Amino acid sequence: GENVEQHPSTLSVQEGDSAVIKCTYSDSASNYFPWYKQELGKRPQLIIDIRSNVGEKKDQRIAVTLNKTAKHFSLHITETQPEDSAVYFCAAGLSGTYKYIFGTGTRLKVLA
Amino acid sequence: DAGITQSPRHKVTETGTPVTLRCHQTENHRYMYWYRQDPGHGLRLIHYSYGVKDTDKGEVSDGYSVSRSKTEDFLLTLESATSSQTSVYFCATVSGITDTQYFGPGTRLTVL
Numbered sequence: 335g336e337n338v339e340q341h342p343s344t345l346s347v348q349e350g351d352s353a354v355i356k357c358t359y360s361d362s363a364s365n366y367f368p369w370y371k372q373e374l375g376k377r378p379q380l381i382i383d384i385r386s387n388v389g390e391k392k393d394q395r396i397a398v399t400l401n402k403t404a405k406h407f408s409l410h411i412t413e414t415q416p417e418d419s420a421v422y423f424c425a426a427g428l429s430g431t432y433k434y435i436f437g438t439g440t441r442l443k444v445l446a
Numbered sequence: 447d448a449g450i451t452q453s454p455r456h457k458v459t460e461t462g463t464p465v466t467l468r469c470h471q472t473e474n475h476r477y478m479y480w481y482r483q484d485p486g487h488g489l490r491l492i493h494y495s496y497g498v499k500d501t502d503k504g505e506v507s508d509g510y511s512v513s514r515s516k517t518e519d520f521l522l523t524l525e526s527a528t529s530s531q532t533s534v535y536f537c538a539t540v541s542g543i544t545d546t547q548y549f550g551p552g553t554r555l556t557v558l
Contacts (some may be wrong), residue, residue, distance in 0.1 A: 340488075374484050377536065377549040378489070421490060432477045432496070432540045434547065440490040 336361045338426050340437025348445050353411045357424035357439045360405070364426040367407045369398060369435070372421045381422075382409070385429065414444045448548035449471045452537050458556045465524040467553050469537030476542035478520040480504075480512060482533040490534065495520055509517075527557040 337360045347353050359367075365386035370378035384391045384398045384407065391398050397410040407426075411418055421441050427434035459465050469478060470484030480492040481504075491504030493512040501512050509531060513521045524531055537550040 343486075368545070368547070370549075379549070381547055383545070410530060420507050427545070429545050432542065432545065432547075433491070433494065436481075436489040 336426075336435050338424060338435045340435045340440060342440060343438065344441045344443070346443045346445060347414050349414060349416060350390075351386070351414055353414055353418070353442055353444075355409045355424070355442070356406060356420055357408070357437050358387070358404075358406050359424065361428075361435075363379065363428050364405075366395070366427045366429040366434075367400060368425050368427075369409050370423045370425070372423065374420070377427050378423060409412040411442075414442075416444050417446050418442060419444045448475065448539055450537060450539060450548060450550035452535075452550040452553050455551065456554045456555060458558065460558050461528055462526050465557075467535055467537075467555070468516065469520045469522070469550055469552075471518050471520075471537075473538050473539065473541065474517060474522065475539035475548075476513065476517075477540040479538040479540075479547070480510070480520065480522045481536045481538060482506065482531075483536060484533050489506075491550040492535075497512050509529055526557075529557050531555065532557045 339358045368383035371381045372378040386430045395412045421439045424437040425434040451470045453468045472500040479494040490506045495501045495514040511523045535553045
């Protein structure tokens with residue numbers, strides 16, 4: 335069935351360093367790729383998304399890249415801060431169907 | 447937060463008892479979802495709804511049923527709770543105009 339693999343499962347970085355989280359999807363028809371941040375005890379919240387007609391999207395310190403050929407997409411966080419510590423989830427779906435497959439999550443720890 | 451509330455927020459119950467979780471939204475979003483979140487598994491779709499009285503199964507639907515009699519309410523029922531259904535349950539909505547998915551605050555269910 336459709337699947338989204340996410341790596342790494344945990345990631346520790348020093349404050350100010352960059353963090354990269356990678357996802358691979360199996361359904362070549364997928365064209366919508368959101369990323370969610372979930373702080374401890376809170377709900378997942380959308381932080382950035384990308385569609386397959388775009389290769390890269392940036393929003394301040396956060397960027398997402400997409401390689402459709404390899405079916406990979408990645409989240410990049412630059413100049414990490416302690417408040418970036420959270421669990422991050424990637425997802426893949428087909429725009430208009432409103433069904434999404436989630437990755438298993440990456441726990442990011444930013445060390446002060 | 448798209449005006450999503452879940453009730454109850456916490457529940458402890460015993461094996462074999464029926465349990466109903468409620469999701470209520472105020473934004474008139476067409477699509478509603480129930481996910482469960484377990485360590486190492488990310489967010490897995492239980493059931494979703496694409497309109498009043500229109501529902502479909504997700505990847506982990508066994509042991510769960512849903513109902514949607516009004517746009518704003520989506521109920522998840524565990525007919526006979528088992529310990530394997532101990533989890534955090536999230537409701538989510540999508541407007542159908544955009545792909546953005548909004549999550550409720552979650553319900554922590556413990557089945558003893």
